[in-house]
Amino acid sequence: MKHILILGGTTEGRQLAAALAAEPSVRVTSSLAGRVAEPRLPAGEVRVGGFGGAAGLAAWLREQQVHTLIDATHPFAQVISRNAAEAAAATHTPLLALRRPSWVPVPGDRWHSVDSLAAAAALLPRLGRRALLTTGRLGLSEFAQVSGVHLVARSVEPPEPPLPADLTVLLERGPFTLDGERAVFREHRIDLLVSKDSGGAATAPKLAVARELGLPVVLVRRPDAPTGVQVVTDVSEALGELGLW
Known part of the structure; x- marks a missing residue:
């Protein structure tokens, strides 16, 4: 069974967790920062709170035998995104960043x-x-x-x-x-x-x-994703990269 960790808290994170929880070959865990008192909980397993930086996240990835890490945090959550990239590199864990597209101006804006x-x-x-x-x-x-x-x-x-x-x-x-x-x-x-x-x-x-x-x-303006991280823009694309769509 593949263990997938989603760094979530976003609508896209919840949508992805729901899709993955329906897959019998997948164990999905969503991690929430814990900054909201009553968060909307996603499907599957849920953990709340930080990991203790990149080193703590790397240790968790090893202990829990995580197959793939998905950064589905807010586009402006720079610290956790940087920690995710460092932890994935240290543990050789595949990493995807799920980022909804930026808004685009239209006439009248x-x-x-x-x-x-x-x-x-x-x-x-x-x-x-x-x-x-x-x-x-x-x-x-x-x-x-x-x-x-x-x-x-x-x-x-x-x-x-x-x-x-x-x-x-x-x-x-x-x-x-x-x-x-x-x-x-x-x-x-x-x-x-x-x-x-x-x-x-x-x-x-x-x-x-x-x-x-x-x-x-x-x-x-939103910050760029960490260098070298593969970015997908919706849940369907993320599932495709995971071989589940």
Whole structure:
């Protein structure tokens, strides 16, 4: 029986785990970081919490006789992706990175692409006065010094200090609908959107609403996958590489 470890927490990770759990020749384990109090659990075995860096992950791969490692974490989870690449190399374990495609601008979009949250924060006062932040609770400290802009931050869990002084927090979990996003923009009088380039359909409606309203969007570019790691863009492609599709 092939043991496949999925570093998950994403929609694609759960979809892949469900497909693999249905295969009688596969033992699938999903690893979740544990940053969300009530995560959506995937099919198959689940472990929660870190491994202790690349060395700890490598030890786990050996102990559990993992056949293939799949990095299906968020596109911005750089540390775990780097640890996965190092652990796979150290143990000679095949590694796939499952990454949903980046968003692509269409006519009507007013995107301002930046390389970091700090760069996004610096740009805000020039573009709007009421910004919807959908960059996650862990990066809010980068916006703590923004002035002249009311920030509406959306996250699954309550954010921790340091926080911007002029801040409204929305505790919500996707996927989000077009009508729901329209209501958020209207209720909070949003004139600027800030997002990471996470890709995927679950959180894309906010981009459509910004386009409808002619609003600027500050989009943080995603980091590249670690050098030498094979990247697949959907579950079907991942299953094909595993010889199961």
